[in-house]
Amino acid sequence: MSARDTNRRKRNPARGPVGSKSDPERKASRQRRNDDSSAAKKPDATMQPHLPRPPGNLPAETLPLILEVKGDTDYALLDSGDGQKLERYGPYRIVRPEGQALWRPALRQAEWDAANAIFTGDTDEEGMGRWRFPKMPLGETWPMKHDGIDFLGRFTSFRHVGVFPEQATHWRHMAGLIENAGRPIKVLNLFGYTGLASLVAARAGAEVTHVDASRKAVGWARENQLLAGLDDKPIRWIVEDAMKFVEREGRRGNSYDIVLLDPPAFGRGPKGEVWQLFESLPAMVAGCRAILSDKPLAMVLTAYSIRASFYAIHALMRERMAGMGGRVESGELIIREHGEDAGGRAISTSLFSRWVPA
Ligand SMILES: C[S@@+](CC[C@H](N)C(=O)[O-])C[C@H]1O[C@@H](n2cnc3c(N)ncnc32)[C@H](O)[C@@H]1O
Numbered sequence: 280m281s282a283r284d285t286n287r288r289k290r291n292p293a294r295g296p297v298g299s300k301s302d303p304e305r306k307a308s309r310q311r312r313n314d315d316s317s318a319a320k321k322p323d324a325t326m327q328p329h330l331p332r333p334p335g336n337l338p339a340e341t342l343p344l345i346l347e348v349k350g351d352t353d354y355a356l357l358d359s360g361d362g363q364k365l366e367r368y369g370p371y372r373i374v375r376p377e378g379q380a381l382w383r384p385a386l387r388q389a390e391w392d393a394a395n396a397i398f399t400g401d402t403d404e405e406g407m408g409r410w411r412f413p414k415m416p417l418g419e420t421w422p423m424k425h426d427g428i429d430f431l432g433r434f435t436s437f438r439h440v441g442v443f444p445e446q447a448t449h450w451r452h453m454a455g456l457i458e459n460a461g462r463p464i465k466v467l468n469l470f471g472y473t474g475l476a477s478l479v480a481a482r483a484g485a486e487v488t489h490v491d492a493s494r495k496a497v498g499w500a501r502e503n504q505l506l507a508g509l510d511d512k513p514i515r516w517i518v519e520d521a522m523k524f525v526e527r528e529g530r531r532g533n534s535y536d537i538v539l540l541d542p543p544a545f546g547r548g549p550k551g552e553v554w555q556l557f558e559s560l561p562a563m564v565a566g567c568r569a570i571l572s573d574k575p576l577a578m579v580l581t582a583y584s585i586r587a588s589f590y591a592i593h594a595l596m597r598e599r600m601a602g603m604g605g606r607v608e609s610g611e612l613i614i615r616e617h618g619e620d621a622g623g624r625a626i627s628t629s630l631f632s633r634w635v636p637a
Contacts, residue, residue, distance in 0.1 A: 330565050335602020338634060342593055344610035346448040347625065350617025353424045354444045358391070358621050360384030368432050368440055369423040371395040375438050377626060385622035398438045410434045422506075426450075428478050430503040441473045441499065445612040445628040446541070449579050450479040452633075453537060456576045457483035460536070464576065467528075467535040469521040469567075470542045474500025474514075481512035485537070488515045490524045492548045520548025522559060525566035534572040541581040556585055560592075564599040575603075575636060581612065583629035596632040605636040 350356060350367070357372070358365045361384060364377035374397040384391065397411045410417075423432040425442065433441045457464045457480060466480040471489040473496060480487045481504075491497050497518050504510055517524065521542070528534075540563065546554040553559075560582075567578055578600070582592050593609035600607060609632035613625040 330561055330599075332598055333568075333601045333603075336604075337597045338600050338603060339606040340593070340597060341606060341608040342610055343589065344608045346445075346610065346612050346631070348445050348447050348612070348614045350615075353426070354442075355617035356614045356621075356626065357618060358384050358386040358616060359624065359626060360622075364626065365391055365394065368442075369421060371417070371421060371432070373440065374398065376400065379626050382622065382624065385616070385624075386620055396434060400438060409436055409438070425475055426479070428475070428482065429506045429508070430473065430475060430478070431499065431506060433499070442475055443472075443541075443628070445614050446476065446581070448612065449539070449581070449631070449633075450476055453539070453577065453579070454479055454483040456537065457485045460576065464537065465535045465572065466537045466539070467567075467570070469525070469538065469540040469563075470546075471500065471539075472496050472541075474503050474516075476539055476541075477514055478504060478507050478509055478512075480537070481509055481514050482507075486513045488517065488535070490517045490519050490521050492518065492520055492546060492552075492554075494518050494549070518549055520550065520552040520554075522554065522563055522566065523548060523552060525563065525570060529566060529569045534570050536572045536574065536576045538567045538571065538578045540567060540579070544582075544584045556582065561595060561599070564595060568599055568603070571603075577633060577635050579631065579633040581629050581631045585630075587630070589630040589632065592630055592632040596634055600634045603634065603636075605634055607632060607634050609633070 353369065355367045356364060357367055359377055359380035360382050362376060362378065362380055363374055364380055365386070366373050372394045374391065374394045376398065395412065395414055396417060397413065398409060399411050400409050420431045420433045423430050423442065425447070431441060435441070464485040466485040466487045468477045468480065468487060468489045471477055471491045474489055477487045477489040477500065489500060497516050501516055504514060542554060542556055542560070544556045548554065564580065571578065580592055580596060589609045589611060593607060596609065597607045611627045612629045612631055613627045615625045616622050
């Protein structure tokens with residue numbers, strides 16, 4: 280069966296409702312399904328903490344802002360179509376489902392047939408079983424690079440490979456802020472996953488705090504730090520529920536110049552703490568504002584696999600940052616097909632909203 284055929288019928292968005300979940304998220308999701316009452320329950324507004332709107336004017340706004348990633352030698356979206364996408368991650372060509380690829384592939388079938396790995400996802404098995412390797416069996420991990428930073432790609436049981444390339448524009452923006460600040464900068468990376476953003480920030484000269492609920496993800500991130508030769512850089516790796524961490528930092532009076540948050544739609548902290556984006560995000564953004572330093576540089580929120588437009592997170596960010604001055608810029612992160620023969624189409628992977636001081 281060809282690479283295209285294998286996935287033809289599995290149309291899920293890149294970081295969409297199913298595909299977006301990393302292993303811990305997936306476990307949490309399964310747990311939620313079993314826990315029928317919580318799955319069926321509507322969010323109860325009376326249970327939410329009262330969050331009065333901060334006084335002061337709303338920040339200026341820029342929208343829509345479309346931030347685009349084009350391919351390079353580390354990563355490229357080679358083609359897409361028929362509900363799938365063909366990407367190059369380091370040395371490997373990978374085929375995965377892509378719900379937004381409504382069109383026909385632009386490249387010849389032979390290009391797709393040259394794939395090294397295809398996410399099948401058509402069974403209930405976990406781990407590597409969900410990947411098919413048409414040429415030869417591949418190991419679970421492989422060497423990757425992002426902008427000169429070495430890290431490990433990994434075939435995970437939920438189609439992800441350890442990096443979300445669309446985040447690169449946020450990372451470049453953040454690195455520029457750190458390098459041009461002319462003073463020590465503290466970065467908080469919430470829901471940090473395999474640590475690429477933390478490594479980019481540390482390399483740019485920041486002191487970084489990385490928080491994720493998954494011990495496995497944090498272990499992988501630490502491995503990436505060694506591989507990248509950035510082990511001398513100040514990164515605190517913390518396995519913790521993101522909300523609890525932010526609340527604790529607020530009580531301790533600790534602050535950060537840049538806060539990144541890339542939360543899943545649903546997740547759980549290490550002690551079973553429930554993260555529900557629609558219920559938890561207002562308090563999270565308020566908590567992150569409370570721990571911004573006196574001279575903050577940015578708060579960057581990305582969201583995916585939610586039934587909302589970027590207008591929704593834009594409105595939330597603006598409201599929560601009232602009185603702070605600056606500007607809220609919101610839109611989508613997209614990846615453009617790369618290469619002369621490709622169709623030049625773009626796939627949107629996520630929504631974002633970021634506050635910047637000027
Ligand atoms: C999509 S990943 C973030 C990707 C990351 N920003 C990047 O670009 O590499 C979402 C992460 O949130 C973590 N997570 C889920 N629920 C959490 C919670 N309650 N507290 C902290 N982390 C959580 C998951 O373990 C997962 O690593």
